[in-house]
Amino acid sequence: MPTHQSRQRQCKPAKMSQQTTPSGLDPVQVSSFRTHLSQSTRIVTIIGAGLSASSGLPTFRDINGLWCNHDVFLIASPAGFRRDPGLVWQFYSERRRAALRAGPNPAHYALVNLAKAKPGFVALSQNVDGLLQRAGLDENPKQLKLLHGNLFDLACAGNCGYVDYDNFVDPLCEVLSEGRVRASVMGADVAEGEKPPKASALLFEGIAKKNKKILGEEKFAEAAPTARDAAPLTELGQEVRVPEAAPELYSGIEKAELPQCPGCGENLLRPRVVWFGEALPEDVMEDVDALFKEEKVDLAIVVGTSSQVWPAAGFCEEARGRGAKVAWVNMSEKDCKNAKKEDWVFLGDAAVILPEILNLEGQE
Ligand SMILES: [Zn+2]
Structure with missing residues (x-):
């Protein structure tokens, strides 16, 4: 039996006509x-x-270009800084320059x-x-x-407590000049087909765990985490290590060439960011x-x-x-x-x- 329901097209108000600011x-x-x-x-x-x-x-995650072959963990962690402070400083010098050029x-x-x-x-x-x-x-x-923290505050990488606030000098030293950073990072090629991930699976797993704990299983939805999300991992007792498959990339920069702490005269300075x-x-x-x-x-x-x-x-x-x-x-x-x-x-x-x-x- 055919129904008598009207098949007439509904006349919906066009969305375009809806008033907007x-x-x-x-x-x-x-x-x-x-x-x-x-x-x-x-x-x-x-x-x-x-x-x-x-x-x-760009957001931290969107920073690629020169840095796309680097695991973010190697350029934004205390372990990464101990391993190769030159590489970490090069990365932050680029971010400082981008921020200085922006308004x-x-x-x-x-x-x-x-x-x-x-x-x-x-x-x-x-x-x-x-x-x-x-x-x-x-x-x-x-x-x-x-x-x-702030890209333009520099702190002692040791424990002397020295902080240099609002330091807008660029480059901070010769090895961190734009030309040197580009030449150095471009030269650090990774073999074809062996491009490491941008951030380690271990790290992403830790972030997901933490967010589940904060939001509860029900509210948690899988989302691509940002490097910043990982900042307070230690508060939840997550152990964070450099992934084993860390690519062998080094800046080749000597510690003596990097910004030194004038407070203690023993340690390097680091960007005062988390x-x-x-x-x-x-x-x-x-x-x-x-x-x-x-x-x-x-x-x-x-x-x-x-x-x-x-x-x-x-x-x-x-x-x-x-x-x-x-x-x-x-x-x-x-x-x-x-x-x-x-x-x-x-x-x-x-x-x-x-x-x-x-x-x-x-x-x-
Ligand atoms: Zn110091």
């Missing part, structure tokens, strides 16, 4: 976010590499303006590029917590703990970092636990997977979105 956002969402923002006093922003994408800086983008300035308007604003940043500071966020040190297998800076973590214990949090804004991995996932939940409403600003929907129904999700370039949604003057 100039940067393509839902005006209802923007308006409700701004209303909440204007009423918020304690605001926590959790920041990842996506904030600096518009400044042209803050409108997203950085929008956050700085918000910090000025809201004394209770705190940024928890995973970025080591110094762009937030260059945009002006370091005027009030309580408002910026660097979770992974490496694989190292804990996040204790003083910073104490501040962050206090932040979530003191009083309620009104608003958490997660910018340019995945919601599925540490530390964004953990901090976001902590803020939620203190009563915060949550907003996500990300290029990819995948990175907002853990967003709840009541959250705001703004997809797109942070450099376009943040100036729009954080514009307090535009508040009606």
Whole structure:
């Protein structure tokens, strides 16, 4: 029996006609976010590499080119530094140069303006590029917590405690000049068909374990981890070793040619960033703990970092636990997977979105 159900085509409203703000956002969402923002006093922003994408800086994982044949563990770990400090210094010299050539983008300035308007604003940043500071966020040190350090702070690689803050000299020494780094790394060829992985399986396994522990089995979804995700592995008692199949790549640079610690005169200097297998800076973590214990949090804004991995996932939940409403600003929907129904999700370039949604003057 034929049914009498109508086969008529449903006339759906074209998506294109849906009203959006100039940067393509839902005006209802923007308006409700701004209303909440204007009423918020304690605001926590959790920041990842996506904030600096518009400044042209690649994320750690996306750095390839000259470094694609290097296991990231060998260029960003204490073991890697002991093995070949020259190679590690060459890698960080390239990152310092890229950051020096880049400049803050409108997203950085929008956050700085918000910090000025809201004394209770705190940024928890995973970025080591110094762009937030260059945009002006370091005027009030309580408002910026660097979770992974800063490329432009140099520290004693031993234990003398010497730190050289905001050292923008480039190159730091002759062997770290652009020409020398390129010649040296290009020369370190790996035989065809023997290209090592970019990061070891052991490391990825450790990251997955840690994220499962933080998020719980149910919430955990497999996602490509970044080098930064691996930073606090030791806190969970993971043992991290240089993979056995480590490629035999050496810079050939003598220790005497690298930046020396003037504090003790015995050790090398190293970039003051958090490496694989190292804990996040204790003083910073104490501040962050206090932040979530003191009083309620009104608003958490997660910018340019995945919601599925540490530390964004953990901090976001902590803020939620203190009563915060949550907003996500990300290029990819995948990175907002853990967003709840009541959250705001703004997809797109942070450099376009943040100036729009954080514009307090535009508040009606
Ligand atoms: Zn020293």
